[in-house]
Amino acid sequence: MRRFTLLSSVVFFCLFSRVTKAQDEFFSDWFARVDKTQAEQPHWVTPLATTTPRLEEELRYDQLWQVNAKGVTTGNFDGGKGLELIPFEKVEVIFNMPPYLEHNSPTTRDGFGDIAFLVKYRLLSSNEQHGNYILTAFLGWSVPTGEYKNGALHAVITPTIAYGKGLRHFDLQGTFGIGMPVADTNKLGRTYAWNNAFQYHLFRRLWPEVEMNSTFFQNGPNDGKKQNFATPGLLIGRLHLYKRIGLTFGGGYQIATTHFHTTNHNAIFTVRLPF
Secondary structure, three states: OHHHHHHHHHHHHHHHHHHHHHHHHHHHOHHHHHHHHHHOOOOOOOOOOOOOOOOOOEEEEEEEEEEOOOOOEEEEEEOOOEEEEEEEOOEEEEEEOOOEEEOOOOOOOOEEOOEEEEEEEEEEEEOOOOOOEEEEEEEEEEEOOOOOOOOOOOOEEEEEEEEEEEEOOEEEEEEEEEEEEOOOHHHHOEEEEEEEEEEEOEOOOEEEEEEEEEEEEEOOOOOOOEEEEEEEEEEEEEEEEEOOEEEEEEEEEEEEOOOOOOOEEEEEEEEEEEO
């Protein structure tokens, strides 16, 4: 019995030591892994509204002012953004904080929206010297944590394919995704989101862009309808702040180009701290 106990202790110690060593190496190699991953992809800037197919490591905050059909402006604090990390090569995870919605209306209560998560897996990529393209698969999901009807009734799963191609100073980044509620699909409906951002790199730090942000509705209250926003904008970055920390910021304006639209004349401001 003593021999068995001694042998078990030795085995446990060896396994514990290996796990601890692996954990230490994982965190000590973190930024080297991030640099290698990002060196293998284009170095465009992330668009205003379109989620980039590139893998990023940054802290992001967005501010939106959305105007509904009655002319009432809703302030969207944080815009559902948050922390973006690259824990493994070709993999990014995003932890989106719940936005706070200020409706400026006595009939609608303010409150926090839903928490959301996104995982990216980069399928193909090549940097500017070897093709300048990227293809990435996303899987996003939201948790219905919103207050006072400021979120969805159920969790929503959103598989997405994202793509990008650059040509000299010009690049296109786009996504196509399907928002699928886990229950009451006939009541809530599915959404098909197709976003494309057209950017031009100017004077090293300037990235003027135009985005086309389209949503197609199936089932639910907006069944058969579609909306599209043209979103001109300007991003500035990446500016160096301290060691690995940079700064990218910018803004834009969404203009509805379809007869049906849930909001119009929406302003967007974004600030990111890549590291």
